[in-house]
Amino acid sequence: MFHWLEKRPFFFGVGIFIVISFAGLVMIVPHFVEQARPVVGTKPYTTLELTGRQLYISNNCVACHSQLIRPFKNETDRYGSYSLSGEYAYDRPFLWGSKRTGPDLMRVGNYRTTDWHENHMMDPAAVVPGSIMPAYPWMFTNTADVDTGWAEAETVRVVFNVPYNKDIPLMDGSVVQVPLASTVEGGRAEALIEAQAVAAEMKNQDVKDAVAAGKIPEIVALIAYLNALK
């Protein structure tokens, strides 16, 4: 039987394939039937937050920052309560990371402010002496690609049924809605309103001027995303 297989490259290849796909069939595939359900209070990202998340991705922040708090006392002391599966229900892709050159950011929105991020992104070592994080000054001048942020939100709404414009239950029993405009123009307008709120708390005059002129610098979108991490 074995000898028969070894002489027939095609069936031999099929045999190899069966053996290597075995683990995936047992571990990965059945799990997908039980889709991840969001925990109470988990909201989808707004257009501006998703735009910021895309910047977090394209600048590969995940190379140094995790978004996964493990259930150890030192981690919950340092970063907040440990991660639950449902909290990631709207994370496409997941951004857990595998290396902490810098600290975890899963709940950074709970303990850092817009002001802190503004100073830190411009010059990390000035805020945290000894920091080896690079500075990101160009994010204050580059304009964010809000269209793609809206496109992603619209896509996940259509394809994965992400509950935009629907009631989302919160811990205190109340409900909240995350609005999503039906056109890209509407998405831009929504993002601009959010951006104005962020820019109002910032000091950089160029950023304030840009937002006043209807443009959204990358830093504003990124901070909106970081503030949403809770």
Add this chain to the structure above:
Amino acid sequence: MFGLTLGEFQAYGYFALTTFAVVMLYGYIYHLYSSEKKGTKDYEKYSNMALHDEITDELVEKKEEDSKTEDSKQDRET
């Protein structure tokens, strides 16, 4: 499926497949050594495919056109 929950089905499936794979692996070990002992097949000679690999070198095992009949014949011969 068959009155099982998905988790149960997954667990039984895992157990059955793993048992099968283990049996196959030990069967293969038995096959490798017994066929060498009985003289039906010498796996060690395949090492020569790396050592004598010039295009003019003699083949370790010739590829036959009609493999069905030749297989069994060659198995008996070697």
Add this chain to the structure above:
Amino acid sequence: MENRPLEYDYTVAKMFLFTTMLFGFIGMLLGVVLALQMAWPEFNTILGDTMAEYINFSRIRPIHTSGVIFGFTLSGIFAGWYYIGQRVLKVSMAESKFLMIVGKLHFWIYFLAILLAVVSLFAGYSQSNEYSELEWPLDIVVVVFWVLWGLSIAGLVGIRREKALYISIWYFMAAFLAVAMLFIMNNIVIPTYFVSGAGSIMHGVSAYAGTNGAMVQWWFGHNAVGFVLTVPLVGMIYYFLPKESGQAIYSYKLSLLSFWALMFVYVWAGGHHLLYSTVPDWMQTMGSIFSVILILPSWGSAINMLLTMKGEWKQVASNPVIKFMVLSSTFYMFATIEGPIQAIKSVNAIAHFTEWIVGHVHDGALGWVGFIIMAALYHMAPRIFKREIYSKALMNTQFWMQTLGVILYFTSMWIAGITQGMMWRAADEFGNLAYSFIDSVDALHVYYIIRAVGGILYLAGFIIFIYNIIKTMSARPVEERDLQNATPMAA
């Protein structure tokens, strides 16, 4: 057709030999830059503030990893395939015009894919999945060259003269199949432009959310390591070491057994990247257990390699190519015992997220992958160019420089990683955290410097390697009969 004796045709192997050197140099150079940036963050702005957007740590990190894995290593594997494939199947590429065209197309599309990958990653197009950063249009180019490789394997196997498939071919086939499955499954995205009609056409959103995404990603991520950085290279050493030393594999049966065991066990182990995360507990435990079992097939291959040299250990002293391969097998054993240790849950609690993992990856990548690929190229170059190796002395110099580089690298990263892990969890007498995060960054400065020195030594050795191969192209010609086993080399 004139009556010329049939010869192996190394055209395509030669093309991949050059890209191995090119991408290896780029990938390792970027690695050194990253190491320097971590030791001294001023290196982020070394090309001025305007260029900092493109050369800061976070931008070039995926180019380093992709460049080394998919540029350097894949080139080496493809060069190995187009060399070994012909020889152990005893069929020449020159015998089939079709396969020659497939081979060349494979090369050019591969080359294009890597160039586009480098450009797009510099520009910031990334989906942030480790080792799978490329956006969907590039993924399609990757699939095309992978299919062409498959066609080339199937074609050569189809017209072979040798009935049985040598063990190396098994490994190449497995690598092809596994990576095809993993790559496609992990890169399923919905292009947002086609659904919403707005935004960038490059952007796609992952089909998997959160925990599911993590499972698929590390099922891919771990096995990309397995089936790119291990499986085909085991196949290569199973050819090159016996051939170079003239010794038959110690136990061919053991090589077959380890093959099947590796195929079965490897894929399960991805879960060890997700210990203490939000994936189901049984999956974490499974990942942990299978990682430990993985020692058996890995050591089966490695011990088989080392025992192949039984009674011929004097060759290790006299022949640098053997030296490279023996050290490579040793590092393989080392990395495959270190990995399972890190996969034990209680060890992982300290090791995860630290530099120790980086150290582990690099004693595998620099020690095992780098050394076996360079040894393979040293073996192939004289046969491809029909000339002896330019300088044996340079080979030895390179060997010791790079060995020292690897040792500096992994020892410093071990200490750094365990320091980090211990500092993060340290508590004072009242149970409060003893250190703030930045304390753990400060503590690593000296290890980052040692690591950078190790990296520079390895890169310098690689430059010597490139120089040696380039000079080999115009070195003293040798006769066919001198190429039987040990590689000819000038003092």
